[in-house]
Amino acid sequence: MTPSSQLQVMLAEENGATPSVRVVQALSEHGALSATQLARITGLAKSTISTALTSLRASAMVIESSAAEKDRGAGRPATTITLNPAAGTCVGVLLGGEHIQVIVADVTHAVISDVALPMKTDYSPQEAVTATSRLIGEAYREHRLSLQTMLGVGIAVAGPINPRDGRVLRASGVPTWSGVNIKHEFQRVLKCPVIAENESNCSAIAELMWGAAVGRQDFIFLTMDLAIGGAVVANGQLVSGNAGAAGEFGHICINPDGPLCRCGNHGCLELYAGLKEPLGEFSRQFGQEVTIDEVISLARGGNLAAQTMIEQVAHVAGQGLGIIASVVNPGLVVVGGRLALARELLLAPLEASFNRHSLVKRSELDADARTQVLSSAFSGRGACLGAVGLVLRAGGRTG
Ligand SMILES: [Zn+2]
Known part of the structure; x- marks a missing residue:
C-alpha cells in the first residue's frame, strides 16, 4: 500500500476510528498543529496523542514541521506537526x-x-x-x-x-x-x-479553514457579486439542507410586485442586491462597460454615482440579512464575492441597513452579543x- 492510499483509507474512516486515524483527520483539516492542539481538537488524552504520533512518525505519515512554523509567522507553538506533504x-x-x-x-x-x-x-x-x-x-x-x-x-x-x-x-x-x-x-x-x-x-469553507471565520463554529456567508449567494455554517459544518438549497439567499422575496427573477418568482433579493442590473445601468450612464473592480476604485476615488450604487445594493443586502438574522441570529456574517473588495464602503451602509431591519438593535446589545460583519479574506476568490x-x-x- 502506498502512503497516499494508506492516507486515503485513514481519511475515509467514519466515526469510532482509532486515535491514529483521528490525529490524521485533524491534521488534514487543520494543517499544522501542536500536540496540545491535537489533544484539544480530538478530545484524546495527551499520552494517547503521543503514542499515536510515535507510530505515525515511524510510518512517515506525519512530520515535525519547522517549515510550517516559519511560513505561518510568529505566535505559533514551537513544535508543530503536519501530515507528510509527500503523502498526498x-x-x-x-x-x-x-x-x-x-x-x-x-x-x-x-x-x-x-x-x-x-x-x-x-x-x-x-x-x-x-x-x-x-x-x-x-x-x-x-x-x-x-x-x-x-x-x-x-x-x-x-x-x-x-x-x-x-x-x-x-x-x-x-x-x-x-x-x-x-x-x-x-x-x-x-x-x-x-x-x-x-x-x-x-x-x-475557505473562510472557516483559512479566512475570516477561523476558530468560529457558526456563521453566515453572503456572496455579493453579479448574483447573490450564501452559505450557512453550524457547528463547524456546512448546512446543505434537505435538497442542497440551504443558503440560497438570493431568492428571498423582498418585493412580491417586483420584476421577474430567473427562478420564476418576482422581486428576489438578487435582483436588487446583485450587481448585474445596477452595473449595467451604471455602464450605460458611464458610457462604457464598467467592471465590479472598476466601480470600487471609482467609489474609492470619490465618484458619487459609484458610491451611491454600492450604498444602494448594501441597503437591500442589509434588508436581506435582517430576514436571515431573524431565522438564525448569527454571531458572524462574512461578506464575500467581488463587491466585498469595497470593504468599508460596502460594510458601513450594509451594517446600518442590517441594524434597521433587525428586531434587536446593536445599541441594545453588549459587544459580544452583536452580530459581527466582516469582509472575506479572499477577495472573492x-x-x-x-x-x-x-x-x-x-x-x-x-x-
Ligand atoms: Zn429568484
Missing part, C-alpha cells in the same frame, strides 16, 4: 461562468499550483471534464507530482447541488447543467473520489481554495 495531494476545481480554475495543494495545506483556463460561455459538462482533466494533468507534470498521490477532487459549482447524489439541481453559472451528476461525470474520468459543492458553500478544503476535511468520505 488534493485538487480544487472552480467551474466558473467563463473559466475553469484548478488549485493543487498538498496535505500540509501548501498550494503547489493555481491555474485558470478561459472557457466559452455555457460550456458543456463534457468540455468541463476534458479541460479539468487536462489542467490537472499539466499541473502534476509541471510540478513532478504523481497522480497516484491525488486523494480527491473538490468541485465548486454555481448552483445548488443535491448532497445525496451530487446532481446539479438548478444551474446558474452554467445554465444547461441542470440535472447533471457532477460527481459521476468527473469521477469517471479523474478516477478518484470527487466531492461537488455549491460555490458559496466552498467559499464559506476563495471558492476554488474551499474546494481543496472539501477534500482536506472529508478525505474519501464522499458519500
Whole structure:
C-alpha cells in the first residue's frame, strides 16, 4: 500500500476510528498543529496523542514541521506537526461562468499550483471534464507530482447541488447543467473520489479553514457579486439542507410586485442586491462597460454615482440579512464575492441597513452579543481554495 492510499483509507474512516486515524483527520483539516492542539481538537488524552504520533512518525505519515512554523509567522507553538506533504495531494476545481480554475495543494495545506483556463460561455459538462482533466494533468507534470498521490477532487459549482447524489439541481453559472451528476461525470474520468459543492458553500469553507471565520463554529456567508449567494455554517459544518438549497439567499422575496427573477418568482433579493442590473445601468450612464473592480476604485476615488450604487445594493443586502438574522441570529456574517473588495464602503451602509431591519438593535446589545460583519479574506476568490478544503476535511468520505 502506498502512503497516499494508506492516507486515503485513514481519511475515509467514519466515526469510532482509532486515535491514529483521528490525529490524521485533524491534521488534514487543520494543517499544522501542536500536540496540545491535537489533544484539544480530538478530545484524546495527551499520552494517547503521543503514542499515536510515535507510530505515525515511524510510518512517515506525519512530520515535525519547522517549515510550517516559519511560513505561518510568529505566535505559533514551537513544535508543530503536519501530515507528510509527500503523502498526498488534493485538487480544487472552480467551474466558473467563463473559466475553469484548478488549485493543487498538498496535505500540509501548501498550494503547489493555481491555474485558470478561459472557457466559452455555457460550456458543456463534457468540455468541463476534458479541460479539468487536462489542467490537472499539466499541473502534476509541471510540478513532478504523481497522480497516484491525488486523494480527491473538490468541485465548486454555481448552483445548488443535491448532497445525496451530487446532481446539479438548478444551474446558474452554467445554465444547461441542470440535472447533471457532477460527481459521476468527473469521477469517471479523474478516477478518484470527487466531492461537488455549491460555490458559496466552498467559499464559506475557505473562510472557516483559512479566512475570516477561523476558530468560529457558526456563521453566515453572503456572496455579493453579479448574483447573490450564501452559505450557512453550524457547528463547524456546512448546512446543505434537505435538497442542497440551504443558503440560497438570493431568492428571498423582498418585493412580491417586483420584476421577474430567473427562478420564476418576482422581486428576489438578487435582483436588487446583485450587481448585474445596477452595473449595467451604471455602464450605460458611464458610457462604457464598467467592471465590479472598476466601480470600487471609482467609489474609492470619490465618484458619487459609484458610491451611491454600492450604498444602494448594501441597503437591500442589509434588508436581506435582517430576514436571515431573524431565522438564525448569527454571531458572524462574512461578506464575500467581488463587491466585498469595497470593504468599508460596502460594510458601513450594509451594517446600518442590517441594524434597521433587525428586531434587536446593536445599541441594545453588549459587544459580544452583536452580530459581527466582516469582509472575506479572499477577495472573492476563495471558492476554488474551499474546494481543496472539501477534500482536506472529508478525505474519501464522499458519500
Ligand atoms: Zn429568484
